[in-house]
Amino acid sequence: MSKKVRVRFAPSPTGGLHLGGVRTVLYNYLFAKHHGGDFILRIEDTDQARYVEGAEQYIIDCLNWCGLQPDEGPHVGGPYAPYRQSERKLNYRQYANQLVEQGHAYYAFDTTQELDEMRVTYKTPENPQPQYNFLIRENMRNSLTLGKIETARLIREGTPYVIRIKMPHNEEIHFTDMIRGKVTFNSSLVDDKVLLKADGMPTYHLAVVVDDYLMKITHAFRGEEWLPSAPVHILLWQYLGWQADMPEWAHLPLILKPDGHGKLSKRDGDRLGFPVFAMDWLDPKTGELTTGFKEKGFLPEAFVNMLAMLGWNDGSEQELFSLKELVEKFSIDRVHKGGAKFDFEKAKWFNHEWIKNSFNATLASMLTDFWPDRKITNKPLLEKMIGLVKDRCFTLNDFWEQGSFFLQAPINYDLSPIRAKWNEEKTVFFNAFIEVIPMVEPFDAPTLEAAFKTVAAEKNIKAGELQLPFRIMLVGGKFGPPVFDIAATIGQAQTMERILYALAQL
């Protein structure tokens, strides 16, 4: 019997959840669910310096919005609790000590200052960034150079120390990545990474391995930026004697900035005017607010759909997928190796498609949530309005711009396009038309249009010349769905009222 699939998403609560992060979760989730497995959320909050209050809840909120609910996690519990690294502290030291006893790791007493000096001393044009490696560790203050007695003394005296992995000299380390195939590294080129920090917290390297083992993770997905540290993790799995349980790895391609090159960052969004976070993120330290896709008026389904297609497709021409369909069709071998540039125009297109395919009633309740300050009491009217304007809305925001005049009389009228050509005949026409409106039965678009044309013919004016004025009277500008649809939707009273108001202005 094959073991059950268990994948985890392990963010560090240091700020907002950006596109790359959400896509990593998504692929984790899709893979787990596709194979009938569990999706686990683990919080990696060992980085005290960058830990941000509230970021964990924010991550959970984002996952909820996207519909990617974890099966296990700090807020839902599970058999391997706790799911926060900070609450698992004791475990890590135990394993780090084990590695030291086995000779795969050692104590290092070098101060920050000493490390800085080392980096300056050994810096050459050929080696601009010297590493704490098999060569240099011979010249540093660690248990390898100091000897047993001195090491024991320093520890007894409470000298701060870290535990570093002892990378072997000139060994081939290779592993199979589910996306990239076989990847090979030479151990001499990897430095002696710190495993346990002076404060007793593990670094990411120790923590992922220990946590993945203890939580029985079977598949590990992470960004491509982690590929260079994979050999450290592979070795740790071996040294700890857990090789048989090592998860399968998948290093996901990066999401790149639309212009130029490089990883997409928060700054790019600010600079180019689009969100890079799933939801609004208010940084409590700086007070800076970064807008999210949710608040920009994106449907979660569209957001997820768009992200899924940035680096994966099912090989067919289909582009629109629900989360359920994505789960059914996802396959890891179809994930791309190369990074993809983010394109906000395409993202909006996805949202537009999802808006068009959503029911009016669904959109109506979304909009009432989206506009908490705009008291919308007339739900049937809202739904009718949505039906008429949704084809032209790319985000939830657009609905107000495109359809607010259905819900309330326009505040600003731009009469300039008709003012120049205005004349007495037109005033006469509209006065006559108002008389007719109460008699139009039923008050629907075709009947009203017929009445409009009849009056125009009686008054000897071309109906075409009257349509633009009529539109502006109703909506305040040159936009919106067909005029008679608008009139029929807002009703007789509103139609007359708005004509009278505009007539007074003219």
Add this chain to the structure above:
RNA sequence: GCCGCGUUGGUCAAUCGGUUAAGACGCAUCCCUUUCACGGAUGAAUGACGAGUUCGACUCUCGUACGCGGUACCA
């Protein structure tokens, strides 16, 4: 510098040795529409470069170039 990973139109991308190299976004033109859009149609635009393997290479191999990532007591 070193190591790793990449490279099909402007962007997302299909192709798993043989096609006129799909499709989508965006762009352009036309149609629809006496508003603005949506929509429909058409079009321009692609295999980084150089060798090799092969009857045949975008596809396999090698090299070059370029890009990205890493090179922290950050993840």
